[in-house]
Amino acid sequence: MGLPEPPPLGAAALPAGTFDGTVVLVTGGGTGLGRAIATEFARLGAHLVVASRKPEHLAAAQEALAPLGGPVLTVPCDIRDADQVAAAFDRAEAELGLPSVLVNNAAANFPSPAEDLSPNAWRTVVDITLNGTFLCARELGRRHLAAGSPASIVNVGASYAWTGGPGFAHSAAAKAGVKNLVETLAVEWGPYGIQVNGLVPGLVPHQDMTADIRENLDRNEATARSQPALRIGHPREIGWAATFLASPYGRFISGHTLVVDGANWQRRALTNPPVVTVRDQLGRGPFEP
């Protein structure tokens, strides 16, 4: 049986107009889960700012979000670059107003045995996932501290922040940093009215997954059956969780990371199956220095 399916796409978990006129900035909001999150905010009346690098992703955000009613501003931005982050906030402020919700959704990832990662491959994933998240949070924090106004941050994470992530050493280490940052910033900025939470999606496949993440999934023929929920997650379930955390109904929740994964990360077997190395799981030959 497994966990029941959620209500259909388009159903709302919060009252209509919960985010009327609220400016919400979603990094990486043109694809996958970022777009699903932005969609749920837009349905509840938010004015959306989507920031990412690729014009085709920004165009996809505009196409998906504009029909939902509110204004949508798309801003080219590489979140690794503090100046580009500041420029994105400048544009948002000038055209829609200072965002009072920031969803740090953008991240980078690809499967690789740790020993195969070049210094630049490691640096790239950590730079986007952890440093980019910090730079965006810092920009929002500084502007709200200066203005004396409240705000809410949701950092999208991954459950291997707690467990380690064999095959994803760079991303797992970066996501551990992202989770830790939630806990630090929530305490530092709570006195200024800034709430900071984390949101961890479980396995939520979507049409925009990068080829190597998709191939990684396709290695397991029984993807849904390997989850305690006996199903995968749906992007809208991540969108609903994000809107709740940033809504007035979640105001006393801060410094928390909410895992939306049907308990998959707690799964353990009574007896573990034989160990298969990451190289073998990825079909790589022996390590060649």
Ligand code: HXC
């Ligand atoms: C090994 C790789 C690699 C790969 C890139 N590199 N792809 N190494 N395997 N598949 C190496 C390159 O060789 C290079 O090192 C360094 O990484 C930087 O590569 P660039 O292509 O120059 O980087 P850049 O253009 O900045 O692109 C970043 C990227 C790319 C991460 C490589 O894939 C990207 O833009 N991804 C964004 C979308 C994404 O990753 N989404 C996944 C989120 S899903 P050298 O040494 O050659 O210079 C997610 C799920 C979590 O996080 C849970 C999953 C179970």
Ligand code: NAP
């Ligand atoms: P995705 O579709 O690949 O989205 C990643 C987004 O990040 C893209 O829109 C990309 O846009 C943006 N991005 C990447 N590098 C950037 C940079 N340097 N500057 C600005 N934007 C950048 O992946 P997803 O599956 O939706 O993942 C979204 C979030 O959920 C990530 O934090 C991921 O770690 C997390 N997550 C996903 C799953 C899952 O099952 N899908 C599971 C656990 C955690 P551009 O290419 O246009 O820059």
